[in-house]
Amino acid sequence: MSLQEVTLGVGCLDSQRLLANAKKTFAKLPKEIIDLGHVFAEAGYELALVGGPVRDAFLSLTPHDFDLTTNARPDTTEGLLEKWGAATWAVGKAFGTIGGRKNQLTVEITTYRTEAYEVGSRKPVVEYGDTLEGDLTRRDFTVNACAITLPDLKLVDPHNGLQDLANGVLRTPVSATQSFDDDPLRIMRAARFAAQLGIDVSEDVIAAMEEQAHRLEIVSAERIRAELERLIISPYPRRGLELMVYTGVCDIVLPEFSALRETVDEHNRHKDVYEHTLTVLDRAIALETDADGPVPGPDFTLRFAALMHDIGKPATRKFEADGTVSFHHHDYVGAKMTRKRMKALKFDKQTTEDVSELVKLHLRFHGYGDQSWTDSAVRRYVADAGHLLEYLHRITKADCTTRNRRKALYLETAYADLEKRISELKAQEELDSIRPDLDGSEIMELLGLTPGPEVGKAYKYLLELRMEHGPLGKEKAAELLKVWWNIPQ
Structure with a gap:
């Protein structure tokens, strides 16, 4: 089932149906994921699948990205991944994330955390947390603030994200003002999820988008571009774009598009x-x-x-x-x-x-x-x-x-x-x-030229003939080129 087929009815789905979807989806999780849960549990640590993979499972979409969270610190996570049998990398270690690959399965595990932007900074400051519920509270939206614990597959949903998904509404776990103040990129993510899920945005979120749109100026262009790309290729890009224009976000991100409203002509001349x-x-x-x-x-x-x-x-x-x-x-x-x-x-x-x-x-x-x-x-x-x-x-x-x-x-x-x-x-x-009937080497041989601008001029002349008359054949092209070059026949 495609995302578009699912989201067409997202606002009409009941939470029990979504939960049943998730149970069926998680019953098909790769064995390696469950095994990884046992490795962490046996070492005395928590591990949970979180965010997009959980949300998508509610919509009957099989997870392809396995985003996990844990109370283990990055060094410990790296060791447990190696014990699991994975090749690991620590590119995101400064942000609490360790990656690993076992067989064909890739995972990313992030330590429970909170993050916020310092005034004037483009990079978030990371602080580690100690509880799953606390980690979920700092997530962007309630529909992404659900977790499935491993290996026991229990749902943790402290902010009623499942019900919000069933109702087709986008809310934040804390106030939208606080959420966007912690990470201004969430303003763009709100528009993206409106486009991706075909979901309505709460009044609280809309108001905060309007109030804090200017804070997107401290977010790197690369991160904004990534969200914009995902919005554009979503099933409902128009919803996200209209939300961006309505809240003034588009004036910051894509002002050339929002400026089109200025061409409205009250006299209907166009x-x-x-x-x-x-x-x-x-x-x-x-x-x-x-x-x-x-x-x-x-x-x-x-x-x-x-x-x-x-x-x-x-x-x-x-x-x-x-x-x-x-x-x-x-x-x-x-x-x-x-x-x-x-x-x-x-x-x-x-x-x-x-x-x-x-x-x-x-x-x-x-x-x-x-x-x-x-x-x-x-x-x-x-x-x-x-x-x-x-x-x-x-x-x-x-x-x-x-x-x-x-x-x-x-x-x-x-x-x-x-x-x-x-x-x-x-x-x-x-x-x-489309190419001329003679190539560069043949032109040089015919006209006695060496590589240089004159060869380019001759090539362009033959290309014009080719465009105008179609294929001429080498003999006819050579004849016309000689005439153009003023070589006696």
Whole structure:
């Protein structure tokens, strides 16, 4: 059962059903986990599975990450893991976490703790705790503050997280103000869980998000980016994004998106860009494929490009003399803004370039139906899209949100025709890897050149011919190149 199938009814599930789900799921725990529980118990220490794995088990999802907590200090934990037979690592030891691997099973065990940020600091200060209940109290939300003790598999739920999950509400174990003050990243996690679980957020949490949104400025860009990525690929990203905008969190994390609300036009001279963008996101998600398709969902690049595709509009909006509104070059402006924001959030280079390129290209199709494109124009469209062609198909289709049925049908028919022509040309010419009919070595031999700028110019000329006329063959290409280079025939 997928997460989406489960969370569709999360607010309607009763706690007894969720508990029954967990019992079935934990009955299938790897034997090594139970054995590890015995190792700790025999040494006089507590061990419990905690957080996400427990929450997911309530939703009939088999845990793949085994996050464990204990009253043993890190050095002791490391020794007990070795006794269990694991290879260990201590990368997170400063934060009380020791990792281990036995066979194909990986675990992370963290000493009971509390953590808080010092004023102005980007790194949490860690203090060890002594009780499981105390450790659960410092967790972010009640739905994540449940534990299953090992090896006896008993539920510990001091904050009624199971009932909150059944009711479909996100609360904090302590006051939301205190919780977010301890760790401001929880503000982003609230939005992420709204998107991931399809869950409502309590008024207490919403108020604290509004009051403390500015404290996200002390959290590292990498941690914020990680939460944003998880939100975007969740089953319900719109819920999380709307919550971020409503509480002002988006003004800190993704101000270019929240700024789209500024384009609302009380005279209705153009569509609501903010609502349009959320609709495009929904439509793009609906166009994702299964694992065997070209864009398996959930796909971050597709979704984030849909979210950012019109962020250049506020900066380019112009009221024309005839009463219309224009957003000239918002695609190029938006691409620059997207690249800048993604760099600030420390996204990897490839993802940044891919999303920015899709933002830049999202208008390329416009005008196709008004004036038939030449084969050369179709080739350029495919060449410019490159490996992002299937993504561009989906962004372009998702961007058609008009309520005018005749216009929608017209655009749908036009794009279907473009896809057909691309397919036909691809079959004829292997369009994915367009190259001139002569390579660099052949150009140099024919023109008597050595490596340098002149070879590049000749190569570009042949590529233009290839785009314009399709495959020419080496003999014809050589003939035209000589004429261009002014070599007597």
